[in-house]
Amino acid sequence: xxxxxxxxxxxxxxxxxxxxxxxxxxxxxxxxxxxxxxxxxxxxxxxxxxxxxxxxxxxxxxxxxxxxxxxxxxxxxxxxxxxxxxxxxxxxxxxxxxxxxxxxxxxxxxxxxxxxxxxxxxxxxxxxxxxxxxxxxxxxxxxxxxxxxxxxxxxxxxxx
Amino acid sequence: xxxxxxxxxxxxxxxxxxxxxxxxxxxxxxxxxxxxxxxxxxxxxxxxxxxxxxxxxxxxxxxxxxxxxxxxxxxxxxxxxxxxxxxxxxxxxxxxxxxxxxxxxxxxxxxxxxxxxxxxxxxxxxxxxxxxxxxxxxxxxxxxxxxxxxxxxxxxxxxx
Numbered sequence: 001x002x003x004x005x006x007x008x009x010x011x012x013x014x015x016x017x018x019x020x021x022x023x024x025x026x027x028x029x030x031x032x033x034x035x036x037x038x039x040x041x042x043x044x045x046x047x048x049x050x051x052x053x054x055x056x057x058x059x060x061x062x063x064x065x066x067x068x069x070x071x072x073x074x075x076x077x078x079x080x081x082x083x084x085x086x087x088x089x090x091x092x093x094x095x096x097x098x099x100x101x102x103x104x105x106x107x108x109x110x111x112x113x114x115x116x117x118x119x120x121x122x123x124x125x126x127x128x129x130x131x132x133x134x135x136x137x138x139x140x141x142x143x144x145x146x147x148x149x150x151x152x153x154x155x156x157x158x159x160x
Numbered sequence: 161x162x163x164x165x166x167x168x169x170x171x172x173x174x175x176x177x178x179x180x181x182x183x184x185x186x187x188x189x190x191x192x193x194x195x196x197x198x199x200x201x202x203x204x205x206x207x208x209x210x211x212x213x214x215x216x217x218x219x220x221x222x223x224x225x226x227x228x229x230x231x232x233x234x235x236x237x238x239x240x241x242x243x244x245x246x247x248x249x250x251x252x253x254x255x256x257x258x259x260x261x262x263x264x265x266x267x268x269x270x271x272x273x274x275x276x277x278x279x280x281x282x283x284x285x286x287x288x289x290x291x292x293x294x295x296x297x298x299x300x301x302x303x304x305x306x307x308x309x310x311x312x313x314x315x316x317x318x319x320x
Binding site: 010012013014015016017018019020021022023024025032036037038039040041056057059060061062063064066067070071073075077081084085088089094095096097098099100101105106107109111112113136138139140141142144147149150151152154155156157 | 172197198231233256267298300307309312315
């Protein structure tokens with residue numbers, strides 16, 4: 001993996017992260033076994049991948065079958081975290097990390113919208129991922145576009 | 161805040177989370193000063209909110225002005241994390257956490273698509289958030305729909 005600085009890139013000094021802690025809830029199985037095999041962005045017509053939930057979280061999949069798409073959050077465990085300005089083309093032109101979807105970011109959380117193909121016990125078979133085989137899974141939510149809130153109204157939900 | 165179990169809800173025993181650590185990169189200022197004032201989902205025509213980046217991360221905003229929308233990730237710091245089955249209507253009907261966009265989840269990361277109104281130094285003024293004033297900011301990425309990858313092609317990007 002290339003983790004050397006390119007021309008004009010800027011790394012910042014930060015303390016070790018300790019503001020909050022994550023609990024990996026499973027692993028993602030993809031056909032991408034090396035970083036150079038990962039597409040830069042997932043495609044909904046890409047290969048089948050599997051979200052494999054650890055016990056006891058598999059029970060949390062109940063009801064997911066009613067959705068066609070989901071947002072998947074995962075931990076980009078091989079990324080450095082200190083590059084505030086980055087040069088995606090290695091040509092000396094830099095951009096801020098928050099104007100890129102680069103895996104190199106202060107909190108290396110990947111986010112993809114996936115198509116849900118089916119659920120098999122503790123596994124969700126999906127399309128649309130771009131991450132390495134074995135990537136830790138952090139979260140899975142119904143896609144916001146299709147999501148209808150199940151809870152009763154509260155005052156803040158009503159339009160002004 | 162209501163953190164008691166409702167009928168048929170299931171909490172699981174987990175170890176203290178320690179798989180990865182987050183670094184808060186700033187705070188979110190919203191008009192929602194109590195949980196009952198937060199809408200259940202942000203609206204792109206909702207009130208103006210501010211993403212206030214800490215130094216040294218403000219430099220990472222360079223280039224964000226070219227996007228109209230962004231994905232914002234934030235830490236729902238008041239949420240319990242152990243409810244695998246939840247009853248959104250408190251009526252005894254439960255659903256798995258991963259079929260809900262509830263703030264109560266093993267890794268309480270909120271995700272909203274926001275409209276970027278303007279950038280003022282270390283602050284991004286946006287619409288579309290639903291979170292409490294003071295919520296810790298984790299990440300900010302250009303919306304995937306409008307995002308064009310800045311880097312040169314690699315073999316995995318080409319269609320089969």
